Amino acid sequence: MLRFFHRWPGLLALVLVLLLAVTGAALSLYPMAERLAVPQAxxxxxxxxxxxxxxxxxxxxxxxxxxxxxxxxxxxxxxxxxxxxxxxxATGAEIGSPDPAFGLRFLTDLHRKLMLGDGGRITAAVGAGLMLLLSVSGAFLVARRMGGWNRWFARARGPLASRLHTELARFAIGGLVLSSVTGLWMTASVFSLIPDGATDPAPESALPGLAPxxxxxxxxxxxxxxxxxxxxxxxxxxxxxxxxxxxxxxxxxxxxxxxxxxxxxxxPGFFERVTEVMVMLHTGQGAETLGLILGLMALAVPVLGWTGFTQWRSAQTYGSRIKANAAPMKAQTVILVASEGGSTWGFARTLHKGLTAAGLAVHTGALSRFDPARFPHAERFAILAATYGEGEAPTAARGVAERIARLKTPPKAPFAVLGFGDRSFPAFCGYAETLVAAARTAGWAEMMPMGRVDRQSAQDFTRWSRDFGAAIGVPLDLTHLPERPSTEALTLVSRRDYGAEVQAPTTILRFALPSYTLLHRLAGKGFSCFEAGDLIGILPRGSEVPRFYSLASSARDGFLEICVRRHPGGLCSGQLTDLAPGDRIEGFLRRNPGFRPQPGRKPVILIGAGTGIGPLAGFLRANRRHRPMHLYFGARSPQSDLLYGEDCALWQQSGQLTRLTTAFSRSEARSYVQDALRADAEAVAKLIKGGAQIMVCGGREMAEAVRDALSEIAARVGESPASLKEKGRYVEDVY
Incomplete structure (x- = not known):
């Protein structure tokens, strides 16, 4: 319901709200310009x-x-x-005309009454009311998206349009609420709906006959x-x-x-004083700096409109790709989806198609929109939930588990949960388990034990579909065919080879970026906008399952770079490491905003081994402001697989890399990256105490060993990897 009150007023009144916001932003410049233009007493x-x-x-x-x-x-x-x-x-002399500044009268009339008199005032007031509704509902949606009011300033995740919408909303909501409330008050005052409380001093006559x-x-x-x-x-x-x-x-x-x-x-009476304050806050007259800030916040509205519309269109696209999607009010079976990258929706469509073919009325929608009241005739719920990172909810599903746990009356229809994840992660299907625990807390009846799908396994899904069909009395034996993502052609321009001497052939591959129009760049389409740490998905020949590699560059570098180690029998790694300059591959972008250095000037500790140095090298390459960055890198031999060795030397000279510490497992002084951390424990503890962020990238075994070492080191300053992770200061990208 909250999303309904945010989405539809925004779509229906988009032009009116945009007009009020843009004209209001323009008007916010005049008070400051006037103050700067006139001499002060x-x-x-x-x-x-x-x-x-x-x-x-x-x-x-x-x-x-x-x-x-x-x-x-x-x-x-x-x-x-x-x-x-x-x-x-200073002199009492004339210095200019009192007529309004150029464009002021026009903008004021357009902003206050749309050049239409009292009818326009009423319409503008309706626009202010809709902006207030959008701002308040948007604030609650942001809090829900971030996982609670206490996480209001947490890092936003998801597609560019979604992240930009959230970031701008957090910046602008306060100002938009203030502008809306003050605008509504002023309109009510104009129409005498609020007593102004103004009283004129009694016109008593002066004594006659006296000279002034x-x-x-x-x-x-x-x-x-x-x-x-x-x-x-x-x-x-x-x-x-x-x-x-x-x-x-x-x-x-x-x-x-x-x-x-x-x-x-x-x-002045109470209402007169309040009205004066409202006028000051709304117009900026007497509070010019505040007026400029509110005007800047108002300029966020066009972008919020565009990103909101983009998200709505994306949601419509998901819905339109589900054939014969029953209305929520009529659905017998409800499929709810929580997906980070979109692949879980493919499995949902396969399930939806199978159940519909069996004669059931099925509705498939986003878990974020779950509300039992929307499904009065539901006989069962199937929740397909992916896990993000270490057991976290996908971006759009943040806070849903908490809402389910707080349900006063759970749905009468039972539920079944199918989790999607990677079995190599300790928190395999962790978010799905969180949903099951929340439903049990609310007293919601389970239909069957939770199922799990490992790495988008079609076989795991088929087995679960049989069990689900048996539980509802409908024969199901579903075969899921992965949907081929939309890819772009990338041409290899150079390669650097390492590791042959230590039986770990590794290659740094650099690809040219496709050409994009300005519109594509503004919209963040394809590879027109990406950061180091994002992922490239590659479909190897002979497979429909993509492999993902962390990017060692950003779009600003003008190229796309990855590190690939050739694995014996590896389909994708073999094809990639066989590429020669001029060869092409097909790939697609998957954003990974959870693996980024936090903004600011605090130090960053980068820890990686093998090809895990890829995104870390990208962060160093982008560190043009010379933020303190300390790299701990583990490899086999300094002679054969010191990836980015020459680059690191140059980055140290330029100030982009503060310090490089290496560990080699096949050298005379045999050591691993966790040993290097322990040997440097005092310096690392000092950095942690000073607010440093820790970023780990590489194999899972390495990451676990690093986590153990950092547990010992961080304990010296009263921290732990868990406490640092809660603050966003400990992030991993492991495989």
Whole structure:
């Protein structure tokens, strides 16, 4: 329901909300421009001084107004001709026209009432209300996506559009809520839906027959600083008994011009004060810096609109690829999918097709949208859940397990869970296990034991489908054919070979990037936008299952680079290491945003062995700001497989690599990378205490040995790999 209230108002009112945001951002520039353009009064200038200077220059003065920016405007009537000008407070002389700055009137009318009068005001108010709804619902969705309010500033994962949407939302939501609320208040005030509480000082007559005092001799004028002035109206010579009216931040007073005494005084009411604050916050008048910040936040709206629309289209694409997808309200069987890279959706489509062929009404959708109330006629739920990293939820499913555990009334229909993962990881199908535990906590009945699919095994899925069919009384024996991903051709431009002498042939392969249009680059399509640590998926000839390799370069480097070790009988590694410059391969990009150096200047400890140095070399190559980076690298022999050895020397000279520590398992001083860490324990502990992030890449056995060594070292400063991981300071990319 929350997603519904966020998605559809955004899609339906996209143009209106964009118009309000863009015009509001443009208007936010004017208050600061006005403050910079006009001379400011001296700090000790009084209203008496300012009024005297203006009255001297313009004897027929009728009114002086001072804007929050410090802009002073005077109106007079001389020789039967009215006049008005912006005034220099230092001299009282004219310095410019009081007419609005170029484009201000047009933008204001367009922003406030769409150039349509009261009808336009109402429409703009509706737009502000929709923006408020989008902002509030968006805040809750961001919290859900990140796994709770306490993880509001955690690193976002997922496709570019999804990450950008989340990052911008976290930046802009506060400002958009403030702008929406203040805009709605101002509209309500215009239509007198909110009492303004304004009261005019009682118009008591001044004593007749007295000559006006010099302005400097009127006590209230002399005591009031010019910086507090809002408006000063002079008595009319045509109205006997007329008085001065002085309006300041503190209230409004009428003053006898002959005696200088205050005749009456009123203070602003509650609603008048609130309205003044609302106007200041919304327009930036009197809070120019805040106005610029709010304007900058408003500029995020067009990008939020584009990324939101992109995500909606992606969701529609998933749905459109599922044939005969029953409506949630009519579904007998509900398939819920939690996928990080999209491959789990392929298995869901196979299951959906098989159940539909058996005559069942089946609905397949994202687990993130799970709400028991959407499926009143469901007889069973099948949850297909992939695991990200070390037992974590896929990006879109963050927080779902917690929501399930908090269900006051679980669904009446039982559930079955099929987990997808990699058996070589300790947390194999860890997120699926988390979902089962959450469902048990809520009292949700299980239909059958949890199933597991290892590395997208079609055989594992077939076995589970038989068990699932038996549990629901429908014969199922499903064969899943992997869907071939969309790939791009990459041409090899160079290769560097290592490791033949130690029976570990390894090659650094560098490919040219395809050509992209500016639109593709802005949209982040294909290999137009990637970072070191992202993955390239390669479909070897004779297989439909992709192999993934970590990228040792970013798009800014202008090439794509990977490290490949040739394994005996390895289908993909054999084909890759047989490539010659000019040969081509087909590949696709899979982002891996969880494996990145954190922003900032804190040190980074890079730990890798063998081809695990690939993404770490990419981080060093990108370290053009010379952030402290310490590399611990393990190999077999310094003569044969010191990958990126020459590059590391150059990176040290340029300041991109702070220190290189190596360990070689087939040298005279035989050691492994975990031994190098223990030997350097004091320095490593100091770096950890100073806030360093640790990044590990390589084989699983190496990573486990490194984790054990770091447990000992981090304990010296009261930390552990687990505590560092919770803070985002310990990340692994292991295989």
């Amino acid at each position: 001296e700090s000790n200038l009084s209203v008496a001084d300012l009024a005297t200077r203006v009255a001297t220059a313009h004897p027929g003065i009728e009114q002086i107004r001072r804007a929050p920016s410090g802009r002073v405007v005077a109106w007079w009537f001389e020789g039967g001709t009215p006049g008005a000008a912006v005034i220099d407070p 005092l010099p302005l400097a001799e009127i006590p209230l004028f002399a005591e009031t600083p010019a910086s507090a002035l809002k408006e000063l109206s002079f008595p009319s010579s045509d109205l006997p008994g007329d008085s001065f009216k002085l309006t300041t931040d503190g209230g409004a007073a009428r003053i006898d011009p002959g005696t200088g005494q205050m005749l009456s005084f009123t203070t």
